[in-house]
Amino acid sequence: MVKIVMLGPPGAGKGTYATRLAPKLGIPTISTGELFRENIKNNTEIGKKAKEYIEKGELVPDEIVIEMLKQRLQKDDTKNGFILDGFPRTLEQAKALEEISDIDVVIYLDVPEEIIIKRLSARRQCKKCGAIYNLLYLKPKVDGICDKCGGELYQRDDDKPEAIKERLRVYEEKTAPLKEYYINKGKLITIKTTKIDTPPEEQVEKIMEALKQKGLI
Numbered sequence: 001m002v003k004i005v006m007l008g009p010p011g012a013g014k015g016t017y018a019t020r021l022a023p024k025l026g027i028p029t030i031s032t033g034e035l036f037r038e039n040i041k042n043n044t045e046i047g048k049k050a051k052e053y054i055e056k057g058e059l060v061p062d063e064i065v066i067e068m069l070k071q072r073l074q075k076d077d078t079k080n081g082f083i084l085d086g087f088p089r090t091l092e093q094a095k096a097l098e099e100i101s102d103i104d105v106v107i108y109l110d111v112p113e114e115i116i117i118k119r120l121s122a123r124r125q126c127k128k129c130g131a132i133y134n135l136l137y138l139k140p141k142v143d144g145i146c147d148k149c150g151g152e153l154y155q156r157d158d159d160k161p162e163a164i165k166e167r168l169r170v171y172e173e174k175t176a177p178l179k180e181y182y183i184n185k186g187k188l189i190t191i192k193t194t195k196i197d198t199p200p201e202e203q204v205e206k207i208m209e210a211l212k213q214k215g216l217i
């Protein structure tokens with residue numbers, strides 16, 4: 001049983017590593033984007049609420065996200081643990097998370113800003129299933145087409161240069177303080193990236209090694 005949070009700036013590789021780590025540990029990856037898509041697709045009560053905010057281009061309030069997460073964590077596939085990707089993003093969310101689950105470890109991805117900017121600019125997402133690709137190291141088999149579902153790939157507005165700078169600023173202000181918070185709880189593992197072309201598998205091995213050293217797997 002291991003409950004993991006992936007922490008790090010946008011473009012640090014949280015989703016990329018989480019989706020590779022999950023099958024090795026036999027646990028699911030849970031991202032807020034996925035929670036929104038699932039709930040909206042299934043037209044759940046909470047999904048309807050979230051949709052109102054998303055359609056207005058507003059942030060979905062914490063209590064809605066937390067409720068979705070709470071319901072998700074009750075599903076059977078999380079009985080051996082889970083990996084949270086992209087949540088919590090603020091101190092308030094971290095505290096709310098503690099109310100519903102006891103996290104074992106936080107994997108902090110330490111990546112220089114220049115690498116982040118290059119990586120994010122090369123990111124593409126599937127319009128249909130939400131799968132993430134990267135033109136630098138995680139290319140689809142056919143240009144512009146999703147390997148998994150055949151959907152069309154596009155560049156999200158928030159992966160464009162002007163938006164990236166703003167995302168990094170918000171990260172520094174809201175999310176970076178979580179590092180200190182989890183260090184103080186003795187739960188932080190730092191995984192450093194120094195080169196843009198480091199294969200994800202190599203970093204995932206480092207994470208596995210760190211989890212073993214901590215006696216978590």
Ligand SMILES: [Zn+2]
Nearest residue numbers: 126129146149
């Ligand atoms: Zn797809």
